[in-house]
Amino acid sequence: MVETRRRTRSAAQSTPKSSTRTRTAKTNTVTPTSLTKRKATQDETTAKGKDKKRVKTEFSSYLQRPHNELDPNRAIPLLNLPRDIFCEMTSWLDPATLICLSLTCKEILGLLGEDAWAGCNSKLGYYSRIKGAPVRLTSRQSLIELLGRDAPHLMVCNVCIALHSPLKPPRQHRETKATKYCLGPWGTINYLPHDELGGYNLVWEHVLEARQSLTPESMDEPGPRIEFLDGDFTVRHDRLNYRLRSAGRQMGKHVVLKHEHIFYGTSPQSPLRVADIINLPVRLCAHQTTSTQKPEPGRYTKSKLPNSLLCHSISAVIPAALRTGIPVASKFSTPTSIEKRQMDAAVSLWSCRACPTKWRVRYSGVGAGEFRFTAWHSLGDTAYRAQEYFRMLVRREASNLAAEKRNSEFFVANRQYLDFAVDE
Secondary structure, eight states: OHHHHHHHHHHHHHHHHHHHHHHHHHHHHHSOOHHHHHHHHHHHHHHHHHHSOOOOOOOOSBOOOOSOTTOGGGGOGGGGSBHHHHHHHHTTSOHHHHHHHHTSOHHHHHHHOSHHHHHTTSOOEEEEEETTEEEEEEHHHHHHHHHHHTOTTSEEETTTTEEEOOOOOTTTOOOOHHHHHHHOTTSEEOOSOEETTEEOOEEHHHHHHHHTTOOSSOOSSOOOOEEEEEEEEEEEOSSEEEEEEEEEEEETTEEEEEEEEEEEESOTTSOOOHHHHHTSOOBSSSSOBOOOOOOOOSSSOTTOOOOOHHHHHHHTTSOGGGOTTOOOGGGSOOOOHHHHHHHHHTOSSEEOSSSSEEEEEEEEOSTTOEEEEEEEEEOOSSHHHHHHHHHHHSOBOOTTOOGGGOBSTTOOOOOOOOOOOOOO
C-alpha cells in the first residue's frame, strides 16, 4: 500500500511538470516579443544582402535619356551630345548664362544643378561691352539684362538691379516701394500738385528719357516739344481749380522744362482771392513757395523762416485792393542782396538763387479772376549737369538731416548754374 501511494504521488507530481514545460515551450514559439520581431527582420535582410552581389554604378558617357522616345527634348542636338563635351561647353559660361540655360527645361536644370544661382549673389564682376565701351558688370546685373530680353513688358532698372514696369509720364507715374528704393532720396520731385487720384511726380528716369530725343546740334530757336514730358491735369478745390500744364523743349543745348500753374475761380459771384492761392500752398521749386509754415524743430532749424520772393512777385502784379491776405514780412526770412535787387528793380522775370528756375506771374480779372505762374526749370546742357541740376530741384526737409543735406525754402544757399533761355 505504501509503494502504491508513492507511485501515485510521484505520477501525480510528474504530470504537471511535463505539462508546464510543454506549455512554456509553446508560449515562447507562438508569442515572440516586438524586439524579437525586429531582430528577425534585420537577420533576414542581412542574409539576403550577403547572397546578393553589389552592382557597381556606372555613369554613361552620354546624357541620360528618358524612357519616352517621343520627348521633344530628343530633337535638340545639345541634349544628344556626349557628357564630357556638354560639361566642357557649359564650363565656359558665366553664372548668369548658366541660370538662363537651366531655365529652359527641367532636364538641363537637373544636369547643371543650382550652383549657378549662388554665383549670382557674388559681388565679383566681369567686363562686358555695352555700346562699344567696356563696362564692369556683376553676375546679377547680367542676369537681369538677359531676363529683360524675354520680358519686353518690363524695363531693366540698373539702380536696384531689378525689372520694373515700364516708365510712365510724370502725370501717370505712381510711387511704389520699388521706385522709392531705387530712386533714393534725390530721385523724385513730388511737391507739385496732387489729388486723390495721384499727381505730378517727376523722377530722374524721366530726364534721361527726355535727353535721348535731343539733337546734337545747337539750335538758336526753341526745338520741338518733348512728348514724354507733356502733361495737363486739373486739381479741383472748393473756391478754385488748380491746373498744371507741363512741356519740355530743347533750348540750344539745354533741356528746359516748362510748368504753367493756372488758378481760376469756380464762380463769378465769388471772385478769386490771393489768400486762396497762398493757403494751398503753391511750390514752384524746392525753394520758392507761398507757405508760411515753420520747419520741424531740430538742431539746424532754429529761427528758420521760409523765403518770401514768390509772395513778393505775386503782390507786385495784382491791384492793391486784392492784396488782402498776403502774409506780412515778419513771417518770412530777410531777403538776400540778390533777392533785394530783384525786388527793387520790379523785374518781370524772376529767378531763384538756389536752383536753375525762372518764373513769371500774371493776373487777369476776367470772370472770377485768374492767376498764371509760368516756371522754367533747366535740366542742363549735358548729362553730367542734368544730374547736378536735378538734385537742386528736389526738395529735402527732415528733422534728422544736417544743414548741408537739406534743400528747401528754409535753406536757400547760393548755387551757380549756367544761364538758359526761355520760350515766351
